[in-house]
Amino acid sequence: MKPQNPQHAAPADADVRRAVEPVICYPVDSLAPPDLAALRAAREGWQPLAQVLVPARQARCFEVPAGHFFRITSVEGPQVGDLNLWSADLSERFYSGKTRALHGTHLSTGDRMWSGFPTLRPLATITDDSLDWYGFDAFGGSVHDVIGTRCDPYTHNLLSDGGQYHHCCHSNLTRALAEARGLSLAEAEPLVHDVLNVFMCTGFTRDTGQYFMKASPVRPGDHLEFFAEIDLLGALSACPGGDCGTVHSSDSAACHPLLVEVFQPLSPPAGWQPPRPNNYDRSHGAGG
Numbered sequence: 024m025k026p027q028n029p030q031h032a033a034p035a036d037a038d039v040r041r042a043v044e045p046v047i048c049y050p051v052d053s054l055a056p057p058d059l060a061a062l063r064a065a066r067e068g069w070q071p072l073a074q075v076l077v078p079a080r081q082a083r084c085f086e087v088p089a090g091h092f093f094r095i096t097s098v099e100g101p102q103v104g105d106l107n108l109w110s111a112d113l114s115e116r117f118y119s120g121k122t123r124a125l126h127g128t129h130l131s132t133g134d135r136m137w138s139g140f141p142t143l144r145p146l147a148t149i150t151d152d153s154l155d156w157y158g159f160d161a162f163g164g165s166v167h168d169v170i171g172t173r174c175d176p177y178t179h180n181l182l183s184d185g186g187q188y189h190h191c192c193h194s195n196l197t198r199a200l201a202e203a204r205g206l207s208l209a210e211a212e213p214l215v216h217d218v219l220n221v222f223m224c225t226g227f228t229r230d231t232g233q234y235f236m237k238a239s240p241v242r243p244g245d246h247l248e249f250f251a252e253i254d255l256l257g258a259l260s261a262c263p264g265g266d267c268g269t270v271h272s273s274d275s276a277a278c279h280p281l282l283v284e285v286f287q288p289l290s291p292p293a294g295w296q297p298p299r300p301n302n303y304d305r306s307h308g309a310g311g
């Protein structure tokens with residue numbers, strides 16, 4: 024955080040320097056937008072392929088073949104979900120930082136969930152968001168962020184004088200991945216990564232820039248829907264923070280399950296091709 028009483032006096036031209044207009048770091052105008060009309064048309068007549076009910080304070084994995092859809096739905100009560108995505112062979116994983124740089128702090132319809140280097144390609148495209156009406160509230164908060172990480176037992180341990188809590192999203196995702204793929208916890212844990220915070224309402228405080236959360240506006244029936252651009256393994260944790268209106272990393276918040284449904288379209292969206300890995304040649308300037 025910035026100091027309340029800076030050690031260094033502002034220079035004479037401080038106001039001029041502060042008044043410089045910002046520019047967008049990564050304009051995405053050069054990226055071909057997803058063909059949302061074709062994606063929506065492909066939903067006509069789709070068939071449910073699988074569904075997974077994620078119990079409160081637990082996580083579950085699910086497989087989504089390329090060209091299929093999956094939908095996360097709030098059931099029973101307001102609940103936040105922490106989503107991890109991998110390529111089905113686990114060689115690629117979601118890169119929340121670059122997704123944030125490209126699409127902003129909070130995702131909605133038409134945004135992509137990008138993989139890390141060196142592939143840097145869309146793993147999934149968001150095709151519907153029943154909370155898209157929320158926008159940004161008066162606190163600067165919004166839903167579906169890629170600014171948080173995932174609640175985890177290590178940070179909890181740091182901030183709670185040695186507390187041991189085992190149902191943080193990080194641990195839930197680790198157990199679920201280990202179970203789904205027959206891995207040890209030690210093998211699974213490094214594959215767990217920063218999440219898309221589904222339904223979570225977050226932002227940064229205007230005065231101190233601190234990460235905040237507030238009770239999610241999600242209600243039963245709300246959903247976030249995705250199109251799988253490649254074969255995916257997903258994992259979703261029903262966060263122990265519940266609607267994340269008070270506390271997390273404990274069993275004190277009211278928590279609810281989340282439903283994941285996978286849908287198979289009658290035929291792939293018109294014109295859709297699985298995205299190729301990034302085209303950078305990976306020579307990194309070696310050899311001059």
Ligand SMILES: [Zn+2]
Binds near residue numbers: 105191192
């Ligand atoms: Zn969590």
